Amino acid sequence: MMLQILLAISAILFCIGLLAALTRSNAILVLIGIELMLGAGNLNFIAFWKFSAHPELLTGVMFAIFSIALAAAEAAVGLAIIIQVHRRLRTVNINKADQLKG
Amino acid sequence: MNFLENLPLAAKKLVLDLVEAACKWACAKTGITLPDWGLSLILSLVSVLLVIVTIIVVYLVMFALMSVLERKILARMQNRYGPNRVGFFRWRLWGLLQPVADGIKMLTKEDIVPRGADKIVHFLAPIVMVAPALMLPAIIPYGRGMVPIELASGILYFFALGASTELAVFMAGWSSNNKYSVMGAMRAIAQMISYELPLIMSAVVVALVAGSLSPLKIVEAQGGSILNWFVCTPWGFVACLLFYISALAEANRCPFDLPEGESELVAGHLTEYSGFKYAIFFMAEYVGMFAINGMLVTLFLGGFNAPAPFLSFIPSWCWFFGKLAFLAFSMVWVRATLPRFRIDQMLQFAWKFMIPMSFASFLSAAAWCYSGNAALAWALSTVIVGVPYLVLGRFCFTRHHAVDNRRYLYSE
Amino acid sequence: MNIPGSGILKGMAVTALNFVGSFLDRAHAKRLITEQYPEERPTLPEASRSFPFLIFDGNPETGIRCVACKICEKECPPQCIYIVQDKDANGKAIRRPKVFDIDISVCMGCQICVEVCPFESIRMDNIYEVSSYDRFSALVVSKDKLLKSNEYYHQIHPTEADATDARIEAARVKKTATAKAAAEKAAAAKAAAAAKAAEEKAAADQAAAATTTQPEQPAQ
């Protein structure tokens, strides 16, 4: 039962992130949503590692660690892009950033 | 001597036994039969609370002592007396009761929240600041058998919690709605992020050699005599200095106290805080400083080990706190000696000197571990660490920047 | 070769020596120059001044120099002096103050009252422990508190007091001299006047005699 609860929590967190990514138009908030979704993914990895038949293989843990590292890189690059977009277009609203030339 | 060594543990056992006896007596008296898990639960809670209360009391006493001794030591280094007035009736006690007076003053001051402040964040910032600071000391081994929490990845715990003070600094600076606060907070965050890298790198060097992230294992690896302490190896000496400098920066101590530099930023992120909240910030800063010094003792100065076997009649926890006191004194000493950095100097120092040096000490430690022969190990690791030091020290800071001629708007 | 970082060590050595030295050579005058105030009091320099006081010679009742001329009251820039002239039983003004108050919370220590006093009676004190819990009445100093002996003045400002005494003495000498001269002059004048009067009288007598005889002459 505990695994299902954890998975449900992770699903809700994922949907909260999805809600931000779909409905908010501020690029930073979209990025926040993506981070939440990645967190939900990590929670799934850990939950499956905890309840797996062979926890000593560390598969879920390794996935989670790599995912955290990649999420950090993603956040850094994403925010750098947002700052660059803001510098060129004077806005961080993704609906207004619709030009292909900078 | 054995008695002194065991005193803290014996006290804990005594309290636990007393609580157990009291519970049993109360049960017998009232006729309630307490289930086994009930007694066990009570004792578990008491044991946890004992440790928490002890840590908090010890660190607060150290904070109080430090706040007065720092002023006295600083004064002595500047040929003054320092605070020597506050005492008890006609006994002056060298002014050691000054923290009591300071505390009363802080607590009775008006708590001012600026009208434009974000009230919730402004209220939460001191709490976010002090909570991790009080959690930091939990993994430091204070003596034999005196580790509050034995965590396999204790060093990681320490740095993970230490990183969260940045958040509190930002919250304090941003919520005050004051440009000096925001600028001070930004400086503080830039400083903490920059110096966290060499801090963690120099701790990783020790973890590499000791083969463990557990503070207790690291201390045990330095047992025996002073020659086994990591500070007495080339890589360890360099890593220890790097850790010390980064600790100064992380604790916002002089010469890295520019986030709250009074002369240019009023008081940085603390500008809009008064009374009790200010006292909490102050306390968190000092507790954080003691914790990071405790970590330095654990990683490089042999933790609770005596410097020589014949000195081990002094209890282990005395050695730990003695080393801690020396480090705290040395931080005041540095404060009395060095002037404050400028922000660009500070960042350049971090990125151009500290981080390359921490990589050098990492390589040097690897050479130490895998060269086999002791003489070869010494020579190799000294060279690997010494050459970058000389090169960086020569060319990073001695370059004189050409200063542009100042242009005047009106006078020309 | 200059090793990087050696400068820091030198600086640390200096502060460490200060630290140790401040405990060891306590007697050395150059170190720890802080004066522990309530126990150790500074010897004030002679020229130091704080608030004005009134000088009396001998007896505070009779020896008071002030004559209630009110020049200082008029000259005082912050107007902190208040003077009422004394009167005798008949309601005639006498040259002595009945009330002399200085509000030292207003006084700015400018010493102008001292400069303008023609009777050398007001001078600057060097007291500095005058704080009180009362903002108003405790800081208005009345005549009986202001009056201090000339000896006290000699104690706090010896040079200045000597100069003042010399001036008073000179003035007194001059005054007695002028008085004597005036008296002599007056006596001389009186004598002269008497002589003149006698002369005039004699002349008048002569004239009278002449006139008594004279009218006869035109009659002739």
Added chain:
Amino acid sequence: MHDLLQYLTSRHWEPAPEWLFLIPALLMLAAGFAAVVLRNLIHCALCLTLSFIALGVLFIALGAEFVGLVQLLVYVGAVSMLIVFAILLTPASEVAASNNPFRSFNLSRALNAAVGGFIVLLVLGGLLAAIAFSPHAQAAVLPTTAATLKPAAIGQNLLTQTLLPLQGAAILLTAALVGAALLAKEEKQS
């Protein structure tokens, strides 16, 4: 000395009850939701950080203390600070008035929110149904023996089985560092 330690460690300490993990989990959900719907961007970032902290605590509660601490170190120490810096580097007017579909009514925004909410609900329903009825999830309900996570084991694993991904991650992080620095660099006006 040894007797005392023996006594203190061999005593039976009551373990923490299992349901305690629900506290950080619910805190995480609440803070995450607040991060998505709040009006002030800084508040959003702070709530996101709280959510990450709660997630880290949840990892620790589940026995993966190394991952939880890494999560705290990376997300609280670095990512949240990045986000905060990014918010402050964009102008103040947008911090105050970020267009929030839940506050100011506007037909296109309302439509946007409705469609987004519908999709999200659909996804959530699907996920929950899958969790509830999947035979795999039901098969794996047996909690295995308390899985402990030794940092040394992770280190071993990183340098043997996952050596290649580790190198890949290292290259990626370096590339991200250089790329982010290049992207965010102020362009010189010539």
